[in-house]
Amino acid sequence: MIRVKVPATSANIGAGFDCLGIALDLYNIIEAEEIESGLKITIPESDKGYIETDERNLVFISMKRLFDEVGYRPKGLHINLINNIPITRGLIGGMTVACIVEGEVKYVRIDLPDYIKLLVMVPDFQLPTSEARAILPQNVPMQDAVFNISRAALLTASLITGRLDNLPAAVDDRLHQPYRKGLIPHWDEIMSKMAELGTKGTFLSGAGPTLITIMDKDYDNIRAETCKFLAAFEQHWDVYIMDVCRYGAELLAQGKGEIVCR
């Protein structure tokens, strides 16, 4: 049996729409084993109705693509998904700037300071990515594009050089959040509260509805205040303090948690 540990990622860090992502200290474990015949995919009870358990399953599709690539044909397959990452809430592992240029991924990995932690706010409502995508316009004002370019460059430079004072301004965005905020109840109030708590910027994780706030200190107090604040709303929000995951996917030893390769 093969066990792989994959961290949650949050894409679209503020102005870095579709290019700045971060891995979180929150993991899914994928166990896969060749069996005599057939395809058997087991998932947690809570994910039923959201994850396919037949040939449309994304993990199976990825494995099949690798098998095709290397020319191996397993007799049958048992895939067991141990999922800790909330489904369709905008979470799926350091921070990476990436773009695809002529089919090749060009990227730079950014090592964030250890004292940066993230406050991750996960609501009890789901927001399908398809819906969050459909709400975006096809054309945007040039000045909004320039707004995001400048913030994305400032955010990148500030994170690499440790200029955290720039972050609240640098995570601002005009390309997706203004269109999507209507899908998140109490957006403006939450944003104001996070600024008031002295955090370093709040943004929509991926296509939402999870929100992420950057913190450089006072973690537990900020979490407590945030929980108290969010409890006044009709939606329920789970609030977590998360470290940035320093590694990507990991291959674990059989039956144990030891890391075989990274």
Place this chain on the structure above:
Amino acid sequence: MIRVKVPATSANIGAGFDCLGIALDLYNIIEAEEIESGLKITIPESDKGYIETDERNLVFISMKRLFDEVGYRPKGLHINLINNIPITRGLIGGMTVACIVEGEVKYVRIDLPDYIKLLVMVPDFQLPTSEARAILPQNVPMQDAVFNISRAALLTASLITGRLDNLPAAVDDRLHQPYRKGLIPHWDEIMSKMAELGTKGTFLSGAGPTLITIMDKDYDNIRAETCKFLAAFEQHWDVYIMDVCRYGAELLAQGKGEIVCR
């Protein structure tokens, strides 16, 4: 008398439209002296017709603003402009990522590796910034905005971390160069030639028409090959190898070149 030395700058580094600038090792010197009465502005012969020599002069307007700010009123003023920077060719005066957020300039200075030099190609035709601005659309496709955001972030991260292999892809732009390239004869041929010479990316300096190529080696040979190549065209191009200026404006000692403050 006061003497100030100001480096040329090139804005719009590739994808960093309106936010990524670089200072060059090419300078204007501004000499200013209080006189008994009146305003006397002297400029080089070659700049006549391009630079105002009355109260509309930009240096005078800047000085006046400072005088107003500090409450000083000079009796009269003699300003002597010793200009080495070509006018309206997209060059004025490390590398800086900057944006203005609520009236405040947020920036990060990037120290480039010493071996990065720039090949600066200045043509004999002028391109007024007003014309280069008028040609830009008010709205742009979302995918072009995302294209630039990702490259601007990748460019910034690659320059800070020394990942020069990413540069040719990272300086690419879809927000202003595709609209302005028609104003630069032989754009495509020049771009192809620069890539063929193994340089690290070529972009329009500011609103053009000057072009800048990033080099990490082989400087003299690249310059010689470029001169030979450009000589075939009907326009004349002056081609310079320039260092990145590590400092901003400098106050020089009276009558000498010594630096008083930076």
